[in-house]
Amino acid sequence: MSTLPDVHAAEPIPPHVMEDIQNLMQSGDLFRYTAPSDAPVALLEAEFANMLGSKYALAVSSCSAALFLSLKALDLPRDARVLIPGFTFAAVPSAVIHADCYPVLCEVSDNYRVDLTDFEAKLDETISAVIISHMRGHTSDMDAIMSLCNARGIPVIEDAAHSLGTIWNGQNIGTIGKIGCFSFQSYKMINAGEGGILVTDDADLVARAIIMSGAYEHNWKKHPVLQDAFAKWQNMLPLYNLRLSNLSAVVIRAQLPELARRCSDGLRNHDYLAQILNTSPYVDVPDPLPAETRAPDSIQFNLVGMDPHQISAFSKTAADAGVKVQVFGASADNARAFWNWKFIPNLPELPQTRKMLMSACDVRLPVRLTTPELDAIADVIFTALKASLTQTIAAE
DSSP, X not given: OOOOOOTTSOOOOOTTHHHHHHHHHHHXXXXXXXXXXXXXXXXXXXXXXXXXXXXXXXXXXXXXXXXHHHHHHTTOOTTOEEEEESSSOTHHHHHHHHTXXXXXXXXXXXXXXXXXXXXXXXXXXXXXXXXXEOGGGOOOOHHHHHHHHHHHTOOEEEEOTTOTTOEETTEETTSSSSEEEEEOSTTSSSOOSSBEEEEESOHHHHHHHHHHHXXXXXXXXXXXXXXXXXXXXXXXXXXXXXXXXXXXHHHHHHHGGGHHHHHHHHHHHHHHHHHHHTTSTTEEOOOOOTTEEOOOSEEEEEEOSOOHHHHHHHHHHHHHTTOOOEETTTSTTOTTSGGGOTTSTTOOOOHHHHHHHTTEEEEEOOTTOOHHHHHHHXXXXXXXXXXXXXXXXXXX
């Protein structure tokens, strides 16, 4: 059996970036607005927007910052209600709270995607905006969601932190809603440790976001957006200083040419392991939706016909053997379990989502993994399944 890989180790940064980093360090121009033009952050924004087919991009300190700025740029009233999925990372409802809005949670199905019946029921006249989290790269039915939201004039923000490179009906995820937000955190397709970016085709919206991101005085003039969009907001908006540094931008830009290959490798690895795992009657890896071409860097699966004690034993046995299987709802403080978002006033109960999270498993799959390494991961999962079921039977 192949040696188990370290699934938390990222793919190496391309070595040719070192020359660019050295040149940048020698110049000392780490602040994005030091140079009059063509700063690494500005070049990143232009390249990223072009890659996705968007008019504008704004690089910021994190995807959370991008979500926050998107909400502020929409100029929503205080306490505006924002509809979000009940299965997402805690940073999403946190961004809503930070933007002085109120998160409204809707149910999520066993396939990790928005439950459209509950979504439509909660998309009433009190909702001012929607954030759709493509959680762990699983795309909800964007055709149905956009149809419902467009009919009501409700703007959609795509939280595409896990979905850079995913395609929906031939269109890049993140470009379907009014704004798309992406992450460059270490466990994402492009790794800068931290960082984020938002894209949009709306000049006025991105102008507001640019100023609030920290383009003080006349630094906004270094952004290629219609100047008329900026002028009326000069000194009218608060500055939150959520800028990305040139050093991070250099690291990110070096990886953009690797994205297509990484997406292809990630999908190959995911589908290979999914096919193996789905041979077990105790495992269900949900299929992608027909319109969806995914770009996964992890795999999620549901445990079938197992009680909480068996699930706990399975997770512990797999971890002891070297494969960390996160069961989203099993730990007391998981940031993806909605009942742990105690910062939300009057936190609702979502029985369908809770049930899913109690048996939904997550395993990191860096795109660099080889077939023997994937086989080794599958062997540990199957061995842990057998052991957990056998232990339970013996205890009875």
